Amino acid sequence: MTPQSLMLNFLGLYVLDRDIAVYSGSLIDVFGRVDVSEEAVRSTLTRMTSRGLLTKHRAGRRVYFGLTPRSEAVLEDGGRRIWQRGAVNRDWDGTWTLVGFSLPEGRRGERHDLRSRLQWAGFGPVQNGLWIAPGTHDVTEVVADLGLTENVTVFTAQHAKPTEAADLATRAFDTAAIAARYQAFLARWRVPDESLPDDLARQLVLHGDWLDLVRQDPHLPAELLADDWPAIEAEQLFQTLATRYVETAAPLALAAIESIEV
Structure with missing residues (x-):
């Protein structure tokens, strides 16, 4: 997972819809928990600012970073993919x-x-x-x-005979590779990673892993997939852990974040 992916997950969890900009030193502290170096954080902030994903604010000698309309749109799209669209398509009309x-x-x-x-x-x-x-x-x-x-x-x-919907799905999409990615997620998160120092670090990596999964998933109809399609169990596991980390990671994040209103 790239530093930018982790940064976007952090911003989606703790900056989106709050009208704040976060002190660069706070970001260095937070990302040190997931082994992202200070140099990598600063480079990521500079690159995201140049790409129009972050705005830079100064207060005294300190530099703070906030969202732009472009990054807000990216984060809102990620939120929809995670919480509204879901990992399993149960509403396909055959079109x-x-x-x-x-x-x-x-x-x-x-x-x-x-x-x-x-x-x-x-x-x-x-x-x-x-x-x-x-x-x-x-x-x-x-x-x-x-x-x-x-x-x-x-x-x-x-589709019409002799073409079958399930055949179209397997011809156009590598369903074995999609299933393998969900299996890898389950293997990693059934027992949360104890090598990470705290639940804030686990929350950031969890959300990053899951968003990467659902963004690569073409959202194939459930009726075209195996009954034991691993996305079903994986989504349940993600939601369980994400709900847990709302309570345990948020206090750590709030303690680490220094911000200004923008």
């Missing part, structure tokens, strides 16, 4: 969103960017130049941002 595109070899970079953005949005390649995702997805912003509106065709449809 697929299909994105077809054809870009010549000379536009390889644009093709790579489009594929990356589609994967992030939960799509998988069912065949060359045709990507699918379960449910209805609006990809207008994705293709517009890349300047590819004229090169992409988007529509919704339902």
Whole structure:
């Protein structure tokens, strides 16, 4: 997990919706608990500020960092993926969103960017130049941002014989790899990591691990997956631990954080 991922998790837990900026020394203290060096924290803060993810404030000789509209949008999206969307799709209506595109070899970079953005949005390649995702997805912003509106065709449809929905899921998505990631999460968190010094450190790593999982998960319909799909147990474990750490980690964070109102 990168220092920036950990930083975003911390900001989502303790800065979002509070209208505050946090002293850089507090951040160095907090991230020292998860073995992120002072140099790495300062480098991460500088990089995130230059990318428009953080604002810098001075009070006397101290420097404080707060959120920008861009970082707030990123954190709110993470919150929705964790607490609203969930890890298991139980509401599928049988509809697929299909994105077809054809870009010549000379536009390889644009093709790579489009594929990356589609994967992030939960799509998988069912065949060359045709990507699918379960449910209805609006990809207008994705293709517009890349300047590819004229090169992409988007529509919704339902599969028909001889094509089976479960076959589409396994063709477009590496379900074995997805399941393995959830199994790895379960193996790591069934017994919380005692090498971490306290529950604040465990909370940050837990949220980072889980958000990384759900962001890589295309949210396939439960009916297309095995009955023992490990995301079900993993989500229950995450919610149990996350609820526990609200009580045990928050006092540690509040004691460590020096902030100003912005």
